[in-house]
Every structure is written in structure tokens, then in C-alpha cells.
Amino acid sequence: MNLHLEQIVKSFDGRRVLEEVSARFEQVRSLVFIGPSGGGKSTLLRIIAGLETADSGHVSLDGERVPQEEPALRRYRRSVGVVFQAFNLFPHLSALENLTLPLEKAHGQTREEARSTALAALRRFRLEAHADKRPGQLSGGQKQRVAIARAIAIKPKLLLFDEPTSALDPEMTAEVLEVIEELRAEGSDFILVTHQMGFARRVADRVAFLAEGRLLESGPAEELFESPRSAACREFLSRVLKY
Amino acid sequence: MCRLPKAPPGRHAPVPVKAYLFDDGSETGLGRGKPVPLGARLLYFALASGLLVALFYLCARASGYVWDWGAVFPYWRKFVSGWRVTVQISAAALVLSTAIGLVFALARRSRILPVRYFSRLYVELIRGTPLLVQLLISFYIVANGFGVQNRYVVGVVALALFSGAYISEIIRAGIESVGASQLESARAIGLTLAQTYRHVVFPQAIRQMMPPLAGQFASLVKDSSLLSVLGISEFMLSGQEVSSFTYATFEAYIPLAFGYLIITLPISLWIQAMERRHRFET
Numbered sequence: 001m002n003l004h005l006e007q008i009v010k011s012f013d014g015r016r017v018l019e020e021v022s023a024r025f026e027q028v029r030s031l032v033f034i035g036p037s038g039g040g041k042s043t044l045l046r047i048i049a050g051l052e053t054a055d056s057g058h059v060s061l062d063g064e065r066v067p068q069e070e071p072a073l074r075r076y077r078r079s080v081g082v083v084f085q086a087f088n089l090f091p092h093l094s095a096l097e098n099l100t101l102p103l104e105k106a107h108g109q110t111r112e113e114a115r116s117t118a119l120a121a122l123r124r125f126r127l128e129a130h131a132d133k134r135p136g137q138l139s140g141g142q143k144q145r146v147a148i149a150r151a152i153a154i155k156p157k158l159l160l161f162d163e164p165t166s167a168l169d170p171e172m173t174a175e176v177l178e179v180i181e182e183l184r185a186e187g188s189d190f191i192l193v194t195h196q197m198g199f200a201r202r203v204a205d206r207v208a209f210l211a212e213g214r215l216l217e218s219g220p221a222e223e224l225f226e227s228p229r230s231a232a233c234r235e236f237l238s239r240v241l242k243y
Numbered sequence: 244m245c246r247l248p249k250a251p252p253g254r255h256a257p258v259p260v261k262a263y264l265f266d267d268g269s270e271t272g273l274g275r276g277k278p279v280p281l282g283a284r285l286l287y288f289a290l291a292s293g294l295l296v297a298l299f300y301l302c303a304r305a306s307g308y309v310w311d312w313g314a315v316f317p318y319w320r321k322f323v324s325g326w327r328v329t330v331q332i333s334a335a336a337l338v339l340s341t342a343i344g345l346v347f348a349l350a351r352r353s354r355i356l357p358v359r360y361f362s363r364l365y366v367e368l369i370r371g372t373p374l375l376v377q378l379l380i381s382f383y384i385v386a387n388g389f390g391v392q393n394r395y396v397v398g399v400v401a402l403a404l405f406s407g408a409y410i411s412e413i414i415r416a417g418i419e420s421v422g423a424s425q426l427e428s429a430r431a432i433g434l435t436l437a438q439t440y441r442h443v444v445f446p447q448a449i450r451q452m453m454p455p456l457a458g459q460f461a462s463l464v465k466d467s468s469l470l471s472v473l474g475i476s477e478f479m480l481s482g483q484e485v486s487s488f489t490y491a492t493f494e495a496y497i498p499l500a501f502g503y504l505i506i507t508l509p510i511s512l513w514i515q516a517m518e519r520r521h522r523f524e525t
Binding site: 088 | 431433435443447523
């Protein structure tokens, strides 16, 4: 992907969350946002996902500007896949129906097409045995894998993960991270917000560090983790890597 | 775990009904333990009913009232025709009030402020004033002004507007019970607003809406009795007429109680069945 962030500003209720964030990522396969909580990582990801619109500035993905208005924005959202922290499956639908709903209603597939696409996606993550279960009957890790299957079933041009493991215990976290690593190996482009530094280092082509609403630095994973340039990033890494 | 009494192997010892006298849901604190077999359920239901009948009988005897069912019996056709009118009025008002409730619940969430305030005003005015006053104003002022003479139409519309205010609040509460993360998920997968309501919000909200709706529908059926003031010969008016013909007041009114129950009970059971069908773990 080629991702350009141009002077992005966002406030909530008068509080600045992003202050003129600008960056250019060319030919990047996997981009990871790290930084302290409340630093603006999730907000930036949500703007890239088309779930929030910037107060000013804009995002371009592969040379195309992300629209700011419905219904163009809705069409854009259909072209990217988002996986949230947790609880983003529809509890009244089975795992399979969670996948077929967007395929049928947002992507115009017939019932049969949607069913076979969805089953293939579930099979890919070894979830076919759980196709008819509702989210309440699945473990946290299984739920999150179903959510990932839902995001990839639409063949998105970009996958966005917003702290996909922060609501999971370590074992389930591993289960989900494995899936993300698999996707990377298969060549899917994605952006990930995470607090798992070890994992960030392993999967990221590029890492961007955000704190207090600013994108303070970015670079290849190895470089940023080994020799952070900004004082804030150095301090953040020494704090989180201590334990 | 359930502590089910086990029959000794090889023998058909009946499970003592007494074993089911208490719901052992105490362990979860939710009062829903082991399933109770049909026999025990019927027995205890009969016991509860018997208790109620006995209580009523004792009260009736203590009052010294002399019953004369023979006086009201010749009027049974009047009861039946009144009951049928009540069923028809209630059914029409039930459908119409649900539609009205839905429209005003959505209006309450509209981005257009005047629409939102209009909905709010409607709900507050209707809920804050007596149905009797609303009926009289609807018929003698509003309907007259529009030249509508059919009292059945006016009655059904007025009743539906009354009940619709309550239903709109029930629907609104149901919609608001669906979490923000669900709306966000729906947006993320690219559903339109209409698709979001149809496929994500309503199927989840309906479970929250069912118990209060059961109560509201029963109220609607009973409130239809007030339409007697417009001279609509529904069930209540039949009872009143029979009472004034025969002077057998209670013999004329007690059939009314049963007649309304015959309408409200199936609605209540039907809604409970719907509620079970829409149950899922969260």
C-alpha cells in the first residue's frame, strides 16, 4: 500500500486528539502504530478506516483520497476490512451469518455465493466446525478469528486491526497473532494498532510512534526499536520493554 | 449441578412430585434451576388456581350477595357481539399503534431537531393526559372538524395514538439497548442506515422490547373498554347495558373479566414465545 497522511487534525469535544499528523508510507505491506494510550493511534486508524472523518487534512490510499462524505465514504468502508478490540461480532447471528451479512447486503453477492465465500474464509482459519455457533458460544480467540475471517472474506484492499488482542488472555492472544502473521505471510496489506511490542517488531515493515496526538517518528521496525530518535519514543520503549 | 432425585435402577419408581416443590435455582441466584416435569407443573398450577378460586368464593359468600345468573343468560348474544367488536377494534388498534410507535421511535432519533421535538411532545402529551379526555376531544372536536362521522374509525385511531406513545418509548428503549459497538460494526462493514436497523438493531432490540410490549398490548385491549363513551357497542358497553336491563350487576360484569382474559392471555403467551425465539447469549 501507499498511504499518505496530510496534516490530519481531529478534536473530540474541543479536545485535540490528532495535531497535524503527516506521513508518507510508500510500498509498505504492514504498518504498526505504537505509543501510549490516548496518544491518538486508534483515532488515526479509525480515520484511515473511514469510521471518523478528520476535521482538516486528508488520507490517501494508493493515490486515492479517502472520501469525507456519505455515500462515497460508505463505499470506501466496504473496500477495507476492520477488526476491533472485541465484541464486534453480531451476537444474534451465527459465525457463518456474521460473514454472509456484509457479503450479501454490502457486496451484492447472492445467498449461495455468500455462503460459499464465507465457508471458505472460515475454513481458512479452521473455524468450519463453529460455523453455526453464535458468538456467545465461542471463546474470545475464536470470536476474534471469526471477526478476522469476516474482514478478509470481502477481499479488502487493506486490513485494519485496532488492538485486536487487548481483550484476550495470553493464550488467545497467541491464537490471534498467529492468524495475523499468516495473513502477512500470504501478502495481505494491513495496519495494526497494538501494545504487543514483540509482535509489532516481528510483523511490521514500518512502525510509527504516536504520542499526544502527534506522529513523532516512523521507520523500519528494527531501526525504530533499536535506536529511537525522539526522546518520547525512547522513554516509551524503555518503559514498556522493562517488564 | 442439579440434584435430581434418581429412580433406583431397574425399577419404575415415579419421581416424587414433592421433589419439585422448590426451584433449585438458588445456586445461581437467578431462580431458574432444573426443568420441571409436566405433571408437577400441572399439579402446582391447579393448586395455585384452586387457592385463588377458594379465596374469591369465601369473599363472595361473606358479602352475602345473592347470585342470579339466570337473569343475564338470555343476553348472551349481546356479550358475544360486543366481544367480537372488542376483538376487531383491539386488533386494528394494535397493528396501527405498533406502526405509530415505530415511526415516533425513529422520529425521536432523527437528526432533524423539529421532528425529534415533535415526537417528544406527542409522547409527553399523550402519556400525561387521560385517555377519556383524548377520546372525547378526538371525537367531538377533531373528528367533527374533519367531518369524520364513523365513530369506529375515530375510536381505533384515538386508541392507537394513545397506545402508540407508550409503544414508541418501548421501541426507543429497545433500540438504545443495542450497544454502540454494534452500530460501529455495522458501519465498518458498510451497511446503510436502513440495513443497519433491519439486520443489526431490530433483531437485537426485539428481545428487550417483548416483555414491556406484552404488558402494553394487554393494556390496549383493556383500554378499548373506554370506547364505550363514544357509543361504540363493544364488550364493555354490552356489559353495562345488560347490567342496567337486569340489575344483576356482577353477573353482567364477571363475564367481561373472562372475555378480556380470553383476548389478553393468548397475546401474552404469543409474546413470551417470541421472546424465547429471540433469546441468545451476549
